Amino acid sequence: MTYLMKMSRDPARAPTASGSVTNYGQLSVAPWFGLPICDPKSYPQNPCTPDSDTNIGANTAAAAGSAFMELQFYPPGYTPFIDNASCSTTKWCAALTIDSLECTLNEGTCNTSCIEPVNFSYLQTNGVPTGPPSPQLTDVSTFTPNRSTLMINPGDSLAVSITDPAQGFTTTVRDLSTGQTGYMTASAANGFMNTSIADCSGTPYTFHAEYSSASIQNRVPWAALEGGVLMEQEIGHSEVCSSLANQDPFTATYPGGQSFSDPQVYDTCTGGSEGPTATGEGPCTATGCLNATTQGATGPVACPTNDPASGALCEFADGFCFPQGTRTATVNGVAVTEQSAANQCFANRYQNGDLDFDGLDYVPGAWPDGSSNHPTSFAYAGPFQRNGQPYPQVQFETDVGGSSNLCNPTTGVGCTAPPISAKFYPFWSLSQLALFGSRATVCVWNFGNKLPQTRQTFGGDAQYGTPDLTWYGGTLISAPRTNPEFSGGCKA
Numbered sequence: 296m297t298y299l300m301k302m303s304r305d306p307a308r309a310p311t312a313s314g315s316v317t318n319y320g321q322l323s324v325a326p327w328f329g330l331p332i333c334d335p336k337s338y339p340q341n342p343c344t345p346d347s348d349t350n351i352g353a354n355t356a357a358a359a360g361s362a363f364m365e366l367q368f369y370p371p372g373y374t375p376f377i378d379n380a381s382c383s384t385t386k387w388c389a390a391l392t393i394d395s396l397e398c399t400l401n402e403g404t405c406n407t408s409c410i411e412p413v414n415f416s417y418l419q420t421n422g423v424p425t426g427p428p429s430p431q432l433t434d435v436s437t438f439t440p441n442r443s444t445l446m447i448n449p450g451d452s453l454a455v456s457i458t459d460p461a462q463g464f465t466t467t468v469r470d471l472s473t474g475q476t477g478y479m480t481a482s483a484a485n486g487f488m489n490t491s492i493a494d495c496s497g498t499p500y501t502f503h504a505e506y507s508s509a510s511i512q513n514r515v516p517w518a519a520l521e522g523g524v525l526m527e528q529e530i531g532h533s534e535v536c537s538s539l540a541n542q543d544p545f546t547a548t549y550p551g552g553q554s555f556s557d558p559q560v561y562d563t564c565t566g567g568s569e570g571p572t573a574t575g576e577g578p579c580t581a582t583g584c585l586n587a588t589t590q591g592a593t594g595p596v597a598c599p600t601n602d603p604a605s606g607a608l609c610e611f612a613d614g615f616c617f618p619q620g621t622r623t624a625t626v627n628g629v630a631v632t633e634q635s636a637a638n639q640c641f642a643n644r645y646q647n648g649d650l651d652f653d654g655l656d657y658v659p660g661a662w663p664d665g666s667s668n669h670p671t672s673f674a675y676a677g678p679f680q681r682n683g684q685p686y687p688q689v690q691f692e693t694d695v696g697g698s699s700n701l702c703n704p705t706t707g708v709g710c711t712a713p714p715i716s717a718k719f720y721p722f723w724s725l726s727q728l729a730l731f732g733s734r735a736t737v738c739v740w741n742f743g744n745k746l747p748q749t750r751q752t753f754g755g756d757a758q759y760g761t762p763d764l765t766w767y768g769g770t771l772i773s774a775p776r777t778n779p780e781f782s783g784g785c786k787a
Contacts, residue, residue, distance in 0.1 A: 296524055296686075297456045298328065298677035301730050301739075302387055303370070303663070303670045304449040310637040312537040312567040317661045318636055319670040320370035321533045322721075322743075324380045326673060327367040329525035330457060331505040331515045332464065332481075334362035336489040336498075337395035338517040345503030346459055352506075354401070354516040361505055361515040362395040362489075364481075366457065366466045367529075371449070372636035375624065377438040378545045378557050378615060380532075380641065382417070384634050387447040388440060389418045391466045391479040393502055396517045397492040409495035414487045414502075418468055418477035419443045422485075427550075429488035431497035434549035435626055445470070445477025450671070452730065463487075463501040509686065511775070519694040519770050521763065524678055524686065528742050530721065531648040531698065533655040534575065536638040537566025539616045541578035543644075557624040557633070561616040564640045568654050569613075577612030579603060579645055584611035588651040590700040594716050595651035603645040608700040610650040613640035648698055657717035662743035672741040674730055676780070688775045691723060691758040697769030704769040707762030712771055719744075722758055725751040727785040738785035750785045 305318040331352070333343035343350055343359035350359035368389045373381040382388035393414040398405040412430035419425070421443045426436030440446070447453065451472035458465050463482030470476070481487045481502040488497030506513040509524045520527075539561035546556045562577030563586075569575040576586050583601035589609040590596075598609035617635035624633045642649045655661045663672035678686050696702040696710035703709055713720030726748040727736045738750075745752060752758075760773035 296678040296680065297454065298526070298675055298679070299452065299454055300676070301452050301674040302447060302449055303673050305372070305670045306668050308668065310535060312535055312638065314535055314567070314655050314658055314661050316668045317655060317670065318370070318372055320372040320380055321535060321637065321639060321655050322662060322670070323370070323528045323530050324532045324641065325365070325367040325369055325529040327365040327527050327529060328455065328457065329520070329527060330364045331513065331523050332362040332364045332393055332502050333359065333505045334393075334395050334489050334500075334502065335360040336491060337362045338398045339400040340492060343505060345505070346507045348507050348513065350505050350513075352512050352514045352516055356400055358400075358516040359505060361517065362393050362502070363515045363518055364464070365392045365394070366455070367392055372634070373617065373639060374633045375439070375631075377435065377547075377555055378560065379617060379633070379635070382440045382444065383446060384636075387449065388444055389447070389468055389477065391416055391418065391481060393481060393487070395490055397490060397495070398517070399492070404492070406492050406495060409490055412490040412495070414481065416479050416485070418445045418466065418479050420445055420475060420477050422478050422480065424479070424485055427486050429486055429497050430490060431488060431495070432486070432550055434551055435553040435555050439626070445475060448472065459504045464503050519697050519767050521692060521766060521770060521772055522690060526675060526678070526740070528721070530656045531654070531695070532641045532643055534564045534568035534613055534640040534642060534649060534653070535655055536564035536568065536575075536616070536640060539563065539618055539638055539640075540565050540574065543578060543614055545615065553627055555624070555626055559618055559622040560614065561618070562612040562614040562644070564613040564616060564638075567638070575613045575640070576610050577614060579612050584645060587611045590651055590714065591716055592701070595653055608650050608698060609646065610642060611645040613642055614644040616640035650698055650700065652714050652717040656721070657713065657719050659719035659744060662719075662721050663741070663746065664744040665747040672743050672746060674726075674728060675740040676730075676737060685778055685781045687778055689778050690773050690775050691753065691760065692770060692772035693759045694767075694770045695720070696762060696771060697767070699769070702769055704762070704767055707764055707768040710762040710768055710771065712756045712759045720756050722752060722755045724749045724753070725780060725784045738780050740780065751779060
């Protein structure tokens with residue numbers, strides 16, 4: 296499949312602690328495109344026939360072994376990527392990631408030492424990974440861009456293609472503004488591996504797409520999201536702060552003696568998203584976390600446990616948090632200068648996300664809305680099939696309920712968008728713009744808030760539909776509808 300897209304551009308002003316000025320790195324750590332991938336060593340540990348609708352995507356004993364591909368785009372401003380969110384202070388980059396799950400059916404048996412191994416590689420102008428992409432051999436070089444890493448300017452127009460030739464699943468980005476192309480093939484020759492549930496060892500493996508067509512049943516049986524051809528925005532990882540507290544350095548060692556150290560990392564956000572004079576969550580020690588919170592009916596409330604290993608849907612700490620400005624980190628013993636555009640917390644060290652819903656993503660005045668104090672919206676056209684025709688149907692969905700403490704995924708009660716107590720939840724819309732080198736206006740998808748040029752909002756948050764109790768109640772999904780981008784959806 297192919298997409299056209301125009302990258303977001305940040306405001307000229309620096310982000311503020313109040314959230315009155317925001318950049319895209321604070322709103323989404325990774326807009327991405329997704330697709331199911333064959334992996335016989337992934338959940339539920341069954342054979343998989345590449346590019347075939349004979350594979351079963353339902354959560355049954357006969358389901359094919361499935362992994363999940365994300366072609367991710369990383370916004371500028373928050374370096375280094377190894378413990379932060381960006382490849383560069385000024386440019387975007389992209390990476391091919393493939394997540395597997397080392398569990399048997401219904402998680403009867405899981406290897407918790409490698410439960411969700413990830414293959415990772417930046418898209419490169421020469422197609423050669425910066426370092427080993429496999430989860431077994433990943434090192435500092437894997438996450439460190441080099442001179443061949445595709446760097447993308449804010450505001451550039453791109454053609455994105457996702458293909459599956461014999462040599463391996465391939466993602467390609469052509470920058471129509473600069474003429475550069477970056478690509479990556481998920482092949483054994485490039486160092487990609489799948490993982491043994493028995494002992495976490497890796498075997499060189501060439502990945503391929505799982506299905507030959509898009510339909511609701513052609514999905515990854517262990518994923519919360521439904522559908523195969525996905526255009527997504529990864530949100531819920533953002534709190535902006537007046538200051539940071541509780542220093543909690545990040546250090547890591549990797550195969551071959553490689554190492555990384557970032558001492559100026561913190562656990563706790565003070566002011567900003569937490570409130571003008573409030574102190575947020577953390578720090579965490581071996582005995583638990585202080586001030587852990589969770590979703591309440593009108594705002595954050597105390598978490599019933601202080602144990603981050605409990606699996607409770609609580610925000611145990613705000614970290615990883617990074618101080619605004621430059622700081623020194625150490626890569627393989629060599630000092631390097633890194634940068635954060637704001638006092639920024641990503642809520643990803645002790646839990647996956649802002650689970651009390653008080654961060655920037657849930658504030659209406661933070662998202663693209665036409666204001667010069669907010670980033671411009673992404674603009675997407677597509678997806679297009681191999682023959683150039685648009686996909687005939689679309690659905691809207693969100694799995695935010697899976698992160699909501701007040702959502703009952705069995706009954707669907709409390710599973711809402713926006714989440715209970717959140718003041719806002721971003722949505723998809725259509726607008727008419729002159730893009731991609733054309734003088735004529737085209738109909739494009741946007742994400743965020745309503746823009747001055749917006750033609751359709753599909754009911755705002757109502758577009759996400761209702762909890763799908765037949766699959767997972769934490770996922771809200773609409774009924775399929777005729778693709779509005781190519782059926783008059785941009786008429787006033």
